Amino acid sequence: MKNFSYQNPTRILFGDGQIAAIATAIPTEARIMLVYGGGSIKNNGVYDQIIAALGDRIVSEFSGVEANPEYTTLCKAADQAKQDNIDFLLAAGGGSVIDGTKFIAAAACFEGDRWDILLKGGRNIEQALPFGSILTLPATGSEMNSGSVVNRSEIKAKMPFGNPLCYPQFSVLDPTTTLTLPTRQLTNGIVDPFVHVIEQYLTYPVGADLQDRLAEGILQSIIATGPKALAQPDNYELRANIMWCATMALNGLIGNGVPQDWSTHMIGHELTALYGLDHAQTLAVVLPANLRVRKQAKHEKLLQYAERVWNITAANHEGTDDDRIEAAIVKTEQFFIDVGAPTRLQNYNLGDEAIAAVINQLERHKMVALGESRDVTLAVSREILTAAL
Ligand code: NZQ
Ligand code: ZN
Numbered sequence: 383m384k385n386f387s388y389q390n391p392t393r394i395l396f397g398d399g400q401i402a403a404i405a406t407a408i409p410t411e412a413r414i415m416l417v418y419g420g421g422s423i424k425n426n427g428v429y430d431q432i433i434a435a436l437g438d439r440i441v442s443e444f445s446g447v448e449a450n451p452e453y454t455t456l457c458k459a460a461d462q463a464k465q466d467n468i469d470f471l472l473a474a475g476g477g478s479v480i481d482g483t484k485f486i487a488a489a490a491c492f493e494g495d496r497w498d499i500l501l502k503g504g505r506n507i508e509q510a511l512p513f514g515s516i517l518t519l520p521a522t523g524s525e526m527n528s529g530s531v532v533n534r535s536e537i538k539a540k541m542p543f544g545n546p547l548c549y550p551q552f553s554v555l556d557p558t559t560t561l562t563l564p565t566r567q568l569t570n571g572i573v574d575p576f577v578h579v580i581e582q583y584l585t586y587p588v589g590a591d592l593q594d595r596l597a598e599g600i601l602q603s604i605i606a607t608g609p610k611a612l613a614q615p616d617n618y619e620l621r622a623n624i625m626w627c628a629t630m631a632l633n634g635l636i637g638n639g640v641p642q643d644w645s646t647h648m649i650g651h652e653l654t655a656l657y658g659l660d661h662a663q664t665l666a667v668v669l670p671a672n673l674r675v676r677k678q679a680k681h682e683k684l685l686q687y688a689e690r691v692w693n694i695t696a697a698n699h700e701g702t703d704d705d706r707i708e709a710a711i712v713k714t715e716q717f718f719i720d721v722g723a724p725t726r727l728q729n730y731n732l733g734d735e736a737i738a739a740v741i742n743q744l745e746r747h748k749m750v751a752l753g754e755s756r757d758v759t760l761a762v763s764r765e766i767l768t769a770a771l
Contacts, residue, residue, distance in 0.1 A: 383590045383639040390634055392526045393552040396626070398618070400554045401431040401516060404472070407552045408514060412470035413441045415463050417483045419475040420446065426562040428474055428518055442466045444486075447475070450654055450661070451482035453534040457496055460489035463511065471513035473550075476567070477522030477661075480515045481530035484548040487511040500532055504543030514552040518559040520625040521571040521662065523578060523632025525553035533655065539747065540655040555629065557621035565612065569722040570662035571624060572608035575631035576601060576717075577646060577665040584673070584683050585641040585754040597636045598690045603627050605691070608721050645752035646672050649763055652743040659730060666723035667730070670715045671770035675762065677707050679755065684710060727770050737767040 395403045408414060416432065423429040433440070444459040463471065463486060473483035489496045491509035498506060517525040524530065529544040563571070583597035604627050611620040630636070649672075650664030659667075677684055685703055688694040688710035699706050715725045727736060741764050744750065752758035758766075 383588055383593075384641075386638040388634060388638050389546075390526065390549065392550050392633070394526065394555060394629070395552060396555045397622075398556055398558050400556050401428065401559075402435050404432070404514065404516070404552075404554060405435045408436070408439075408470055408472065412439070413466065413468050414439060414470045414472055415459075415466065415468040416440050416443045417447060417459060417471055417473045417475075417479060417486065418443075418445050419448070419479045422562065423474050423518065426518070426559065428516065428559050432472070432474060432516065440472075441468060447479045447482040448533075449476075449478045450531075450533040450540065450658075451478045451485070453485075453497070453500075453532050454536075456482050456485045456532065457489060459486045460496070463490040469511060471511055473513060473515040474518065476517070476519030477524045480517065480524040480550070481522070481532065483513050483515065484510075484524070484528075484530040485532050485543075487513050488543075488545065488548060497534075500534075500539075500541040500543055502543075503541075504530075504545040504548070507543075507545040507547055510545070510547040512551050514554075515550045516554040516556075516559070517625070519563060519567055519571060520555070520560060520628035521567075521574040523575065523629055525550060525555065526629050526633035529632075531651065531661075535655070538655045538743065540651040541747070542651070553629075555625050557618055557625050560621050560625065561616065561618075565722060566660070568612060568615075570660055571628060572604060572611075572721045573662040573666050573718055573723045575628040576604050576608075577662075577669055578631040579604075579636065580669065581643045581646060582637040582640060584680055584687055585643055586680065587682050587686075588640055590638075590640045593636050593638060593640050594686070596630075598687075600627050600631055600636070601691050605717060608717075612721060641754035643752075643754045645758045645763070645766075648749045648752050649740065649744065649766065652740045652747075652749075653732075653736075656739055656743065657730065657732060657736065663723060663730070666718040666725050667727055667770050668766065670711050670718075670725050671766045673711050673714070674708075675766045675769055676753070676758070677704070677711075679757070681707070725770075727767070733771065737764060737771075740767055
């Protein structure tokens with residue numbers, strides 16, 4: 383196991399009715415700005431619960447944070463926060479709103495060109511406003527991590543950043559808020575956490591037995607509950623399990639002391655920036671192809687994944703190691719398809735021209751040595767995209 387340092391300061395307030403707890407979780411004297419998206423919180427009662435909990439304590443509101451939050455919108459929000467002397471942000475929504483709020487928190491305190499925050503991956507953040515979140519779409523893990531992804535469509539760039547100052551102070555996870563999710567977003571909430579786990583687990587062995595078994599547990603739980611949640615859209619327990627899986631998939635715990643890949647995500651971000659696919663949709667397309675192209679380097683972990691997650695063992699499955707690995711990749715693909723996420727570029731009417739465009743973007747963004755061994759060069763990314771056609 384590699385050395386690691388781990389501290390996750392986010393307090394989780396989990397369960398039905400927990401939005402009321404923000405009344406005590408936010409400091410009494412705080413000047414609060416409520417940040418939200420396109421209005422889903424007004425249609426599902428979340429906004430009313432927030433107002434009921436905080437009463438007249440909300441100083442200002444900023445709405446209209448887009449899915450794949452836009453840099454220019456977030457800069458306007460940061461200006462508003464400065465103007466209103468805000469000292470606490472409250473995000474209410476999915477990953478985009480929480481990611482956006484992280485950027486607003488940093489940008490409101492940042493001197494100089496705010497785009498530098500993205501160019502430096504957040505390493506230049508020295509101060510950020512404190513914030514909390516109310517999660518309404520479990521998928522990204524943003525509610526309990528310090529990372530964020532910001533989109534700047536004018537230059538077709540979707541860039542990640544992170545900083546320890548960008549952990550939410552608290553996050554409310556009330557599964558009832560997810561009952562209004564459209565099927566497409568529920569699908570995203572199954573696929574994205576699944577791939578988060580894979581990016582931290584399916585690399586090469588370093589003897590991190592607990593991290594492996596936690597990762598396998600989350601994958602098995604997502605496989606067991608995801609399809610049921612789609613079939614039973616009113617089931618609270620299933621939503622609760624999906625929500626907690628999504629948080630645990632990317633709050634740092636399973637990534638401690640292990641190599642991490644993230645090449646599927648980086649290639650996927652370019653597909654979103656260029657063609658507007660949902661984040662999770664890009665992952666379902668890139669991951670199976672990525673595993674196929676890099677099955678040599680990931681050989682041992684792929685066999686472990688086949689055996690422990692899909693029960694494909696030498697005893698119950700005829701053929702070679704490679705056959706079992708391919709069977710596990712086929713299972714993964716079928717799982718994505720079953721929960722409503724197609725696995726091919728052609729499902730989105732994308733062909734060879736898209737491959738050239740993505741490679742061009744990866745080069746522009748210096749994504750030329752991705753993966754746990756930095757061996758995913760542009761040539762390998764091209765191979766992956768070709769395998770995903
Ligand atoms: O804007 P509103 O009106 O709120 O509607 C949203 C949005 O249109 C809607 N929605 C959210 N909760 C709802 C709801 N509709 C009905 N009922 C509810 N309860 O869903 C739509 C999509 O929301 P969005 O926040 O964009 O989705 P998601 O949570 O999947 O976030 C995706 C973003 O997170 C980034 C992605 O790149 C993408 O930009 N990621 C962030 C990560 C992180 N911070 O660690 C890691 C991830 O890998 C990912 O890259
Ligand atoms: Zn993701």
